[in-house]
Amino acid sequence: MDKLVFDIAHLLAGSVLLVSFMMLYQNRLSALLNLFALHAVILAFSVAWQAHLQDAPHLYVTAMIALFFKALFIPLALHRIVVRLNIHRQIENVVGVGPTMLLGMGLAALGMLLMVRITPDSDLLGREDLGFALSTVMLGLLLMVARRNAVSQVIGFMSVENGTILAATGAKGMPMVVEISVAFSILIAFIVIGVFLFRIRERFDTVDLQALDQFRGEQG
Amino acid sequence: MIAVPWDAETLVLLIPLTAAAFLAVLPGYRLTAWLNMLASLLTLVCVLALFILPMPAPTQFLLIDDVNIVFILLNSFVGFTTSVFSASYIGHELHTGRLTPVYLRFYHAMYQVLMFAMNLALVSNNIGLMWVAIELATLTTVLMVGIYRTHQAIEAAWKYFILGSVGIALALFGTILVYKAAQPVVGEGMPGMVWTVLMAHAAKFDPATLNVAFIFLLLGYGTKVGLVPLHAWLPDAHSEGPTPISAVLSGLLLNVALFAVLRFKLLLAANPQAIMPGPLMVMLGLASLLFASLMLYRRRDIKRLFAYSSIEHMGIITFAFGMGGALANFAALLHMTMHSLTKSAIFFAVGHISQVKGTQKIADIRGLTETHPVLGWGLVVGVFAIAGLPPLGIFTSEFLVVTSTFAREPLLAVALVAGLVIALGGLLVHLNGIAFGSPSSGTARSQASYVPLFAHLALVCAAGLYLPPALVSWFRHVAGRLG
Amino acid sequence: MIIDLLTQGVEMILVLAIAPLLTGFVRKVKARLLRRQGPSVWQPYRDLLRLARKEVVLAENASWLFRTAPYLIFAATWVAAALVPTFASGLMFSWAADLIAIIALLGSARFFLALAGMEVGTAFGGIGSSREAMIASVAEPAILMMVFTVALIAGSSQLSTVARFMATAEAGLRVSTGLALFALIIVALAENARIPVDNPATHLELTMVHEAMVLEYSGRHLAVIELAASLKLLLYLSLIGCIFIPWGMAASGGGITGYLIGSLLYLAKLGVLGLGLALFESAIAKMRVFRVPQFVGAALMLGLLGTLLLFF
C-alpha cells in the first residue's frame, strides 16, 4: 500500500515536472498555453491525491482551484488575448531550445539533489514531492527568463506558482492559511496582470516587453 | 470583554482598514486628505498606547514584542508625517491634472490599505500571515506607482509587479520550506507557522531544509528590500509614483521587508547546525552598497537618484544586521530609523522641488539655495544627513557600523568605507548642481507644507546630537535580542 | 665685561673697515693677473665715499621699502659678518647666532635685495631677482649641508666651538671636511656673484644677476649696498678661514697679544684666500645662467655626501 501510494504521488509530481520540461521545449504560444493547462490539470490531480492521502479535505479546494481556474479559465483567456493580438504563431525564444533544455536539466538535478540528499530523516514522500516542486519552480523561472513574450512570462510565473502549490501540498498538514493565500495570489495576480495587459495593449498594441523597455526611465 | 492591550494591537490594524473603506467611497479630496491624516494619527496614537501598555501575550496570529514594536512605531510615525505631507502635496497634482478626483480617492484608499498591510506584516506572529501582508503591500504599491498612467509609470509598475511577484513566489516557497522543517518537530497544523513556536523549537529543525528555505526567503524578501541584484524595480518605482509614495516606499516598505528577512535570520541563528545567515546578508549588503553608490553618478532624475541612495542604505543596514553582535545590530537599528526619517524627508523636499521647478530632471534644477533658500538648504541638510555627515543621526550609526566592523573584519570595513565615500561623491556631485550655481527658472513658492520635512530633519539632527538614554537602552535591548 | 664688549666692538669695526680693502685687493690682483695696472686697492673706499656724498636719484614709483632696503641689507650682512669669528673665537655675542642663523641672516639680506630689484618694476630688476632666487634656492641648501657636515664633525653648529674644535688634532683630516670645503667654496662663489656664476664687473645686461638687482640704486643707497656686498665677500672668506684654517685664532679673553697675533694671522688668511679667488676667477670663464644650478647643485650634492659620509 505504502509503495503504491508513494508511486502514485511520485508519478503525479514527476509528471508536473515533465510538463514543465515540455513547456520549456515548446516555443509556440498556443501550444504553450495548452501545455500549461495540462500542467495545471496534473497539479490538480496531484493535489487531490495528496488530499486523499493526508485526509485533508481542504486540499480538494485547492485542487479544484487549480483545475478550473488555472487549467481552464486562464488558458482560455490567454488564448483569446493571443489570438486577438495575432501573436499565436510567434516564436519568441531568447535562448535556443537546446541550451534551455540543458539548463533545465541542470536546474532540475540541482533541485532534486538539494532536497533528496540533505533530508535523510524526513519522510520520503514529502521529500520527493519537495524536490519536484523545487525543480518546477526553477523551470518556471527559467521559462520566464528564456522567453521574450509577456504571455509566456505570465505562464512561466504561474508555473512557478504551481510548483509552490506542489510544495505546499507536499508539506503535511500545512494549514489553511496557505491555500487562502495561494488562491488570493492567483486571483490578484491574474487581475492585475489582466489590467496591465489591457493597459499595455491600449497603449502599445503589443505585449512584447522590448516595446516597454523603450521607456526605461532616464532615457526619455 | 476584550482586554485593552489586545484592543490597541487590533486597532492598529483596524483603523487603517476602516479608513480605507471610507476613503474609497467618500468624495472630495480635502475631506479625504484630512481623513487620511486623521486615520494615520489615530494609528500612531494606538501604537504609542501599545508602547506604553504592557505587552500583550502572543496569539496564533498576532505578536507584539520588543523587536517589532520598533518597526511599528517608526512605520506609523512616518506614515503619519507622510500623510500630512501628502495632504498638502496632492492637491497640486489635482490642479495640474496629473490625477483625477477618482484616482485621488483611489490613492487615499490605497494609502490606508498599504498602512494596514505593513502593520499587519509587522505584528503578525505567523509566517504565512506575514507573507500575505507583504504581498498585499506589494500589490498596493504597484497600483500606486502606476497611478499617473504615463508610459513610464506603467512601465515602472509593470517591472515592479513582475519582479515583486517573482520575489513573493520565492518567499512563499521559502515559507513552505520553513513549515516543512518545523512540521516534524512541532507537529502538523497551525503551530508550524507560528513565529513564537518556531523560535522555541528552532534548534531541533532540520538544518538542511532551513538552509534552502533561507536562501529562498532572503532572495524573496530581499527583492522587496531592494538588495542588489534584486533591486531593479526600486529606482523606477520610486521615480514614477507620487512622491509621498516614494517616501513611504523608501522609508517604510523596505524596512518591513527587511524585518521579514531579520525574522528568518533569527530563526536560522537559533539553529546551530544551519548555515550562518550573516555572511550572506553581509555579501548582499555590501554588493548593494557598492553598486548603488556607483549608480548614483550617472543619474538624471532626482527621485531615481535618491532611490539608489535607498538601495545603498538598505545595503548598509543589511550589512550591519549581517555582521551581528550587539553593537552592529544597535547601529543597524539606529541606521534604519535615521534612514527612514531622512529619506522620507528628502522625498518631501524632492516633492516640493519638483512642484516648484516643474521637473524631476536634475539638469533642470539649479541654484536652489538661491531661489528657495529654505527648501534648498533643507535638501542640503537632508543629503548630508543621508551621506552620514554630522551633526546628523546617520553619522552616529555609520560610526558604529564602521568601527565595530573594522575591529572584526578589516577588509569588509574598508570596502564599506569605500562605498560610503563613493556614495558621498555621487550624491554631492548632483547636490552641487541642484543647490548651488546660477538658479534655473521656476521661482514659485511651494504650496505644500514644510512642516513634515523639517520635523524629520530636526529629529535626525537631534538624534545626531543626543540620543535619549531610554531610547538607547531600548534599542540595545532589541539589538541584544537580534543576536 | 667691558673688555669683552670692547673686543666684540673692535671685531665689528674691523670687519666693516677691511671689507672694502679685501674687494680692492681682489680686484687689484685680478687686474695684475690680466697684466693691467688696475685701480689702487683703496679704490673701493674712494668709490664708497664718493657715492655716499652724491644725491640719490630715485625712480618715481620707488616706495619706502626701496629706501630702507639698503640699510636693512647692510645691517643684516654686517651683523652676520660680525658674528663670524675672525681673529678670536668665543667673543661676547658669538653665541647670539650659530652658523645656521648666520646663513639665515644672509638670507634676509638677499630677500630684501631681491625685493628691491622688483621694486621699481623694470625688466632688469626682475631678471636679477628672479635669477638670484633661482641660484639661492640651490645655494642655500648647499651651504646648509655644509653646515651640517661641519656641525656634525665638531658636534656643534656654534662657529666659535667649531673653530676651536677644528684647530685641535681631533678634527683630523676627513673626506667630509674636504667635501664641505668644496661645497663652501662653490657657494661662496655663487653667493658673492663671482665668476663663473656672475661677473661682478659686468654691466652686460643679460648676464648679470647681482648688478641687475641694484641697477636702480644710486648715491648713498648704492654705497651701502656695495659695502654690504664687500662685507659678504669678507664674511665668506672669514668663514672658510674660521672653519678650515682656524689655527692661530685667539680664544676669548686671550689678551692683547693673542688678539694681535690672531688679527695678523686673520689678515694673512684673507690675503691668501683673496689671492686664490682672484686666481680662480681669472682662470675660468663665466657659465650660462642655466648651468649655474648644476654647478651649485654639485655643491649641494657634495655637502649631502659629506654629511652622509659622517654617518659611516
Place this chain on the structure above:
Amino acid sequence: MLVVMSAVAVLLALPVAALGIGARRVATVLVYGFGLAASLASLAAALGQLLSTAGTTPAITLPLGLPWIGAHMRLDALSAFFLTVVDLGGAAACLYGLGYGRHERAPRRVLPFFPLFLAGMQLVVLADDAFTFLFSWEFMSLASWALVVADHHKGDTVRAGYVYLIMASFGTAALLLAFGLLAGPEGGYGFAAIRAAAHSPAEASLVLALLLLGAGSKAGLVPLHVWLPLAHPAAPSHVSALMSGVMTKVAIYAFVRVVFDLLGQPQWWWSMAVLTLGGITAVLGVLYALMQHDLKRLLAYHTVENIGIIYIGLGLALAFRAEGLAPAAALALTAALFHVLNHMTFKSLLFFGAGAVLTATGERDMERLGGLIHRMPVTAFAFLIGCAAISALPPFNGFASEWLTFQAVLQGPKLALWGPKLLVPSVGALLALSAALAAGCFVKAFGVTFLSRPRSRPAATAGEVDRFSLAAMLLFAVLCLLAGILPGLVIDTLGPVVGGLVGQRMPVQSVEPWLTIIPIAASHSSYNGLLVFVFITWAALTAAQVIHRWASHALRRGPAWDCGYPDASPLTQYSASGFAQPIRRVFGTVVFRATEEVRMPPPGDTGPARLEVVVKDLVWAVFYAPVAKAVGILADRLNRMQYLTIRKYLSLVFLALVILLLALELWL
C-alpha cells in the same frame, strides 16, 4: 573648562541669531563681535591652563552623542596648546571679519557657518573620546565646506567644495577605521581606554598609516593635498586664514594626539614614513606655490609646504622617541609645535593681507596687481613681515622654529638604526631646499603684488582697507616678531605639552642669559633672536644716521633708469610667471614635466610669437585621475544595469538564486 565650553556654546548659538536678524550689518557685527569675545574668553582659559602649574587637567562629560560613551571633553596641556592656536587664529579672524565681513555679498552664506566652524575646531581639540572627536572633526569639515562654497556662482568654487568634501570624508573614513581599530570590537571609544589598551605592533602600524591618510589629508600632506589649494582660496579670506592657519593645525593635533599620546611607543620605521612624506610635502608644496600666480592659491600651497616642515619635526621626534632619545625627541617635537603656532600666525596674516588686496582691488591674480605698497602701505608692511616670517628669515618666528628643526636634524647621528639615521640628513637637505625656495616664492609674491608698477586699473586705484582688518594684520605682525625674538618663552610654554608626550621637555630657556635659546647645551648651539633683532635695528639705524649726518641726504625723483630703456608699459615688467621661470626650468622639468613651447611666426609674418608653458600636475595625474577615471568607467559600465529589460532583471534574480543554491549544494 567651563569658560571654554560656554564659549563653544555661544559660538554654536550664534548662527541662530545670525539668521534671525534681518539687518546684515547688525548680524555681521553681532556674529564677529560675539565670536571675538568667545574666542578671547576661550583663549584666556586655554592659556591659563597652559601656564598653570597646578597640574590639574579639567575634564567634563556631557550626556550627548552615544549615551554609553557620552561626550568627553578634556583640556590637557596638548589640547590647551592647540586650543590656544585655534582661539588666537579665531579671535583674529573675527576681528578681521568685523571689517572684511561688510564687503560680503551674501553674508547669510557665511555668517551662520563661521561660528560653527570655530566651534567645530575647538571641539576637536577638546574631544576626549573617539566619537566626539570624529563628530567634531567631520562637523568642522562640513562647516568649512559651507564657507568654501559661499561664493557658489563660480563653477570653480563649487568644484573646489566638491573635491574638498570628498577628501574630507575620505580622511574621516580613514580616521574612522583607525579609531575602530584602536577601540577594538568592544567599542572602548574613550581616549583613556584607548591609551590603556595594548596595541599589537601590526595594529599600531596600521593605525599610523590610517592616520597619515586621515589627518594627512586634512593637513594637506602630499599626495593628499589636492583639495587644499582649491578649497582654501575659494573661501572668504578670513575663512581661508582659518582653514590654512588653524584647521590644518587641528589636523596636526589629531596626528600628535593619536601617534604620540594614544599609540604608545613608536616603531622604528614610522619615522621614516613620516619624514619622507614630510620632506616631499615641504619641497613639492613650495614648488607648486612657485608655479602659481593666484595669490591665495600660492599661499595655500605654502600651507602644504609648512605642513611638510611640521611633519618633518614630528618625524624626527618619532625617530628619536623610538630609540629612547628623549631630549632630542623633545627638541624635535617642540620645533614642530612651535612651527604650528608660527605657521598659524604668519599664514593667517598673509591670508588677511591677500583678503585686503582682494577687497581693495577685486583681484587675486598677481598678474593683474602691482604697486600696492603705495596705495596700501599698512597692509604692505604687515604682509612684508608675514613674508619674511614664512621665509624663515631671522629675527622672525618662522626662523626660530625652523632653526629648532635644524637643530633636531643635527641630533640625527645619535640614532642607532641606519634607516632613520641616513634619512635624517637627506630630509634636512629637503628642508633647507624648501626654505630657500620659499624665500624666492615670497619675493615673487610680495614683489609682484605690492612692489613694481600696477598691472591693471583696479590695482592702480586701490585704497587701504578698514581698521579692523588692519588691526588683525598688525596684531599678527607683532606676534610674528615677538615669537621670533622671544622664542624662549614659547619653548618654555610648550614644556609641559612636550613633557607629557615624550616624557621629557627641552631645557628651561627663561633662565638663560639674554633670553638665548639653547636646544641641548650652550656649547652646542644657541640662538638669540632678541639680540639679532637689536643688532640689526641698531646697525641699520646707525648706518642711516651716519650717512645722513656726514654724507648726503639729498634726494631727487626721476624716471626709472632701466639701463636707459625705460618702457612706459607695465607689461614689460617681470610677471609672476616670468619670475618663476628659472626655477621652473631647474626643478619643474622633472617635477611637473613642465615644457615650454615657443611658436615664432615665420619671417615676414607680423603675427605675435607665442610662448606656452605646460605644467602637469603629476600628483593629480598619478593618484587622482585614475581613481576618478575608474569610478567614471565603473559608473558608466554599471549604468547599463539601469537600462536592462525586465527579462534580464529576472535573469539576475534567477542567477542569484541558482548561484546561492549551488553554493549551498557544493558547500554542504
